[in-house]
Amino acid sequence: MRVVLGVSAGIAAYKACELLRLFTESGHEVRVVPTRDALRFVGEPTWAALSGHPVTVDVWDGVHEVPHVRLGQQADLVVVAPATADVLAKAAHGLAGDLLTTTLLTARCPVVFAPAMHTEMWEHPATVANVATLRERGSIVIDPAVGRLTGVDTGPGRLPDPAEIFEICRTVMAGRPRDLEGRKVVVSAGGTREALDPVRFLGNRSSGLQGYALARTAVARGAEVTLVAANVSLPDPAGAKVVRVESALELREAVLTASADADAVVMAAAVADFRPAVRRESKIKKRDGEPEPIELVKNPDILAELGERRRAARQAAGVGSVPGPGASSGVGAPPYVIVGFAAETDDVLANGQAKLARKGCDLLVVNQVGEGLAFGTPDNAATVLVAGGSPVEVPRGPKEDLADTVWGLVAARLV
Numbered sequence: 001m002r003v004v005l006g007v008s009a010g011i012a013a014y015k016a017c018e019l020l021r022l023f024t025e026s027g028h029e030v031r032v033v034p035t036r037d038a039l040r041f042v043g044e045p046t047w048a049a050l051s052g053h054p055v056t057v058d059v060w061d062g063v064h065e066v067p068h069v070r071l072g073q074q075a076d077l078v079v080v081a082p083a084t085a086d087v088l089a090k091a092a093h094g095l096a097g098d099l100l101t102t103t104l105l106t107a108r109c110p111v112v113f114a115p116a117m118h119t120e121m122w123e124h125p126a127t128v129a130n131v132a133t134l135r136e137r138g139s140i141v142i143d144p145a146v147g148r149l150t151g152v153d154t155g156p157g158r159l160p161d162p163a164e165i166f167e168i169c170r171t172v173m174a175g176r177p178r179d180l181e182g183r184k185v186v187v188s189a190g191g192t193r194e195a196l197d198p199v200r201f202l203g204n205r206s207s208g209l210q211g212y213a214l215a216r217t218a219v220a221r222g223a224e225v226t227l228v229a230a231n232v233s234l235p236d237p238a239g240a241k242v243v244r245v246e247s248a249l250e251l252r253e254a255v256l257t258a259s260a261d262a263d264a265v266v267m268a269a270a271v272a273d274f275r276p277a278v279r280r281e282s283k284i285k286k287r288d289g290e291p292e293p294i295e296l297v298k299n300p301d302i303l304a305e306l307g308e309r310r311r312a313a314r315q316a317a318g319v320g321s322v323p324g325p326g327a328s329s330g331v332g333a334p335p336y337v338i339v340g341f342a343a344e345t346d347d348v349l350a351n352g353q354a355k356l357a358r359k360g361c362d363l364l365v366v367n368q369v370g371e372g373l374a375f376g377t378p379d380n381a382a383t384v385l386v387a388g389g390s391p392v393e394v395p396r397g398p399k400e401d402l403a404d405t406v407w408g409l410v411a412a413r414l415v
């Protein structure tokens, strides 16, 4: 595909080198169009060498080739990373003073902006309005990441990880539908840790890869995403709001809070069913080599609680209490669609169907565990059980494929 990588004048311009490499290494043809001031951060020779193409900043170079029209017209994707407050303002108002802004005006392909700036600039009403204008026109503006900025200050404004920007661009180029536009979704990911003492915990092997793929694909499909991440060491998915938790009780709190006004909740996290009855304040010591028994108590079942709350709200509203094809947006109380995950070793479908009914969810993604599938691998294969519908088989493939199947089914139930 032909990609135009616009680079504006932010310190994060150096990270765009990595983004450029990700595009070229996966076979895309990239033309880099920096703004003049962006070259103060990363020079023209770097962009030319990394992209294998000449680099110019204004419309007066190579005029006979009409680059200000041609680059935009021929592009399959334009991505601006980092996008400064200045370039967002120019794009929102249709200014066309240099090659990047003229390219943005002539492009008819998807346009992705990855803003990076200080928090004050990002939150200024002028920037907020410019971002809203660009989004209304169909551009994708990725929310900046939260974290350390150029100086000692922290807040929203960091350029998301280049791999995350690349993933969004990849999904945009793959032609994902924007069927979650205007929807709020919550995804839980990772595995909970139940503390025994200040240094030890009971945990599980969940890597968070499937939950993160769900969050990323939901962002790409236009949703406002809250990702509740339990002990995951993966880069934040660009554009998602990440809430970090450790234990099942913390995860419950975060999921219930975020789902109060959400359209859909996907519980991809592996939640511990039990936790130690006491969390010792001091490290547990060996007692003459004798193991100390650990007493466990039950954790709340968050998925079942979401289903039960919704059932009660629907009953109170006098609408059907059973999830099914009638579970559409606006009926009862949020969340309107609830999705669970289940790892099964035996009688996969029968156990899955029973769990779907028991937990009151609309969709249940059933994984057969073992065979090198699921935990920690980039691939997954699953059956999605549908309340009131036929199961959908998802053959072995990238976790994004399973995520897309789930969101397609969720979007259909939100119509």
Ligand code: CTP
Binding pocket: 248, 267, 268, 269, 270, 271, 272, 273, 299, 300, 301, 302, 303, 304, 339, 340, 341, 342, 343, 355
């Ligand atoms: N889940 C949850 N709260 C828990 C445990 C699990 O919300 N305390 C959610 C998981 O996020 C996942 C689904 O429930 O979506 C997985 O259920 P599972 O743990 O397999 O269900 P159980 O009822 O514990 O089934 P089993 O009897 O097979 O252990």
